[in-house]
Amino acid sequence: MPRRRRRNKVNLGCIGAVAGLFTLGILLQSTAGQVFVGIGVLVGGGSYTAIALNKKVKKQEAARLWAIRAQSAETYLFMTPKEFEHALAYLCTRDGCHNVRIVGGAGDLGADVIATTPTGERLVIQAKRYARSNSVKGPDLQKFGGTCYAVHHADVAAVVTTSRFTAQAKQYADHMNIRLFGWQELGAWASRTGPAPWMIG
Template sequence: MAALAAAGAAIWALITIVQVTVAFVLAHHTTILAFVFVALLVAGVTGITRAVAGHERRLLRERVHAHARLEKVDAMTGTEFEHFIADLLRTTGFHDVSVTGRSGDRGVDITASSPTGTRVAVQCKRQSGPVRADRVRNLVGAVHCTYLDHHPVLITNASFTGPALGEASGLVTMIDRERLRAWFAGSPPKLEK
C-alpha cells in the first residue's frame, strides 16, 4: 500500500511539473522563441566570423609565401617592403601590427606586439647597398623619444656595415639578408629583448 501511495505521489508530482512547464511556455512563448532565435543567430555569426578569419589567415600565408623570395623582395618598393614585413610579422604570430606610414614615422615603419607581448618598433630598409650606422642611430633615437616601451628592430634585404653593427650591439635586433632568407625558410628570428 505504501508503495502504491509513493507511486501515486510521484505521478502527481510529474503531472504538476508538466502542467507548470506547459503553462510557463504558453505564457512566455514569444520570449522563449526570441531567445532561441538570438542564440541561433549568435552561434551562426560566430561560426561565420571564425570561418572568415581562418580564410583571411590562409590568404595572408599564401600571399607572404608567394613573395618570400629575396629576388621578389629586391624588386619591391620601400612601401611594398614595409607592408610585406608587416604581413610576415602577422604570419609569425605578431598582433596589433601597424604600418606607421611615410610621413612622420620618426624612423619607425612598423609597430607590433610579439606573441609574448613584447612591443617592437621596426625600421625597414629595402636597398641595394649596406645599411649604415646613421640608420641605426635614427631608430635608436626614435625608440628613446617616441616609442619608449618598444624594442627596436632593423630589417633589410641587404647587409649592415661594420659601424652599423657596432652601433646596434646590445640595443637593436638586426635582420639582414641571410636572416631574412632563414625567416622565409621557416626559421623566424627572435625579435624580442
C-alpha cells in the same frame, strides 16, 4: 417608381461602379508597386552580396599572393619600400604578433612597422629596402636609435634590410640593443628556418 427616383438610383450605381474601379486600380497599382519594390530589393540585395563576396575573394587572393611573396626572400629586391613594409607586417602576423600596424611614411620618425609580440612586448621595426650593394650605415642606425625607445616606446627595436650593415652600424646597434636583420637573417625568417627579430637577444 417615379422617373426622378429611378434616375437617382442609376446615378448612384454609376458612381459606385466608378469608385469601385478606382479602388481596384489603386490596389492593383499598390500590389504592382510592392512587387516591383520586392524585385528591386531582391536584385539589389543580390548585387550587394555578389559585390561583398567578390571583395572577399579578392582580399583572400591578395593575402595568398602576399604570403607567397613574403615567404620568398628573393622577391624582396623587386618590391617597393612600401611593399617591403607590408611584407614584414605579414611575417609578424604570420608568426603570432597582433596589433600589427604599418606606420611608415612622412614623419614616421624611423618606425615602419609596429606590433605586439606573442609575449606582449612592443616591437618597432625600421624597414630598409636597399639594393644588395647599398649597406645600412651608422648614421641610419643613429637616427633610429634616437626615436625607437624615446618616441615609439619599443621593448624590442629592430632594423630589417635587404642588404647588410657596416661595422659602424653593428657597433652602434650592439650598444643600443637594436636587433639587426640583414639579407641572410631576413631570408631565414621568411622561410621559417631562422628566428623572428623578437626571438633573438
